[in-house]
Each structure stands twice: as C-alpha cells, then as structure tokens.
Amino acid sequence: MVEGIIYRYRCGIAWRDVPAEFGPWQTIWKRHRRYSGDGTWDSILAALLTVADTQGEVDWSVSVDSTVNRAHQHGTNLPRTTGGPLELHESVC
Template sequence: MIDAIAFKYRTGTPWMDLPEHFGSWKGAHNRLRKWAADGTWEKVFTALLAQADAEGDLDWVVAVDSTVVRAHQHAAGARQKGPRPASRQTMPSAGPAVD
C-alpha cells in the first residue's frame, strides 16, 4: 500500500492509472485518505525523524530562493481600494504676488 502511494506521488500519475501490481487504486486512495485523517502519516513521519536523529543521519539544510518568494500585494505597497487621498493643497508664499 505504501509503495502504491509513493509511486502515485513520485510519478504524478492519476489514481486510476496506478499499475495493477499495486492492487486496487481505490484501496490505495482510500487508505491514504484514512491515514491522513486519523494522523497515521504524522506518526510515521515523526517516528522516522526520531530514528534518523538518533542515528545521526538528520542534517537540516534550509534554503530560500528569493526569486520565488513574493509578498502579498498589500505588503508590497500596492494602493488600497477606495478613493485616492487628496493631494496636499499648496499654500501661497509670503512673497509678492505675480501679475
């Protein structure tokens, strides 16, 4: 069952195109949904992380490529909806008036 689920996500194939040697695609899909709902995948992932950490095989590397990280339009200084603020009125100077 785990091999069928891994194959599906590794290849990106639709569930209905799962090779027959994995068994029923409906069974694999239903099992995936059940395990996701009841927290089984989280438990498996946590156990695998703990085992890798205990064996010293865990090495975290985090890299963020700024070419794909974008701010939301409101965070980027885009104009808010609504009327534009009125421009500041200019005040007459104290100098002589021009005719």
C-alpha cells in the same frame, strides 16, 4: 497499499493510473485518505525523523527562499478607473 501510495507520488501520476499489481486504485486512495485524516502519516514521519536524527543522518540546516510572487493584473479586488462611463448594472451601496 503503502507501496502503491508511494509509487503514485514518486511517479506523479493520477490515482487511476496506479499499476494493477498494487491493487485497485480506489482501495489505495481510500487507505491514503484514511491515513492522512487519522494522523498515521504524521506518526510515521515523526518516527522516521527520530531514528534518522539519532543516527546523525538529518542535516537540520535551513534554506530561505526570497522569491517574489506577483499577482496577476486581474487578481486585485480594487475597481479599475479607466475614465469611461459607469456601467448601469453596477450596484450602489
């Protein structure tokens, strides 16, 4: 099951496209969902990081990205004032 979950993420495929040799895709998805909900993946990651850190295999340097994300012109909640007449269906508060 775990190998099927890893395969799915590594290949970037849909759950339905997981090869049959890993088992039914529904079972793989349910196991992944259960492990995500009960903290199993967090425990596995913590254990792997602890082992890797004690062996000096983890480089804890941090990289900061300064990319600016801009909203689309319609992504605002402010009203547009175009100079035209107000529509009749607008509610007045």
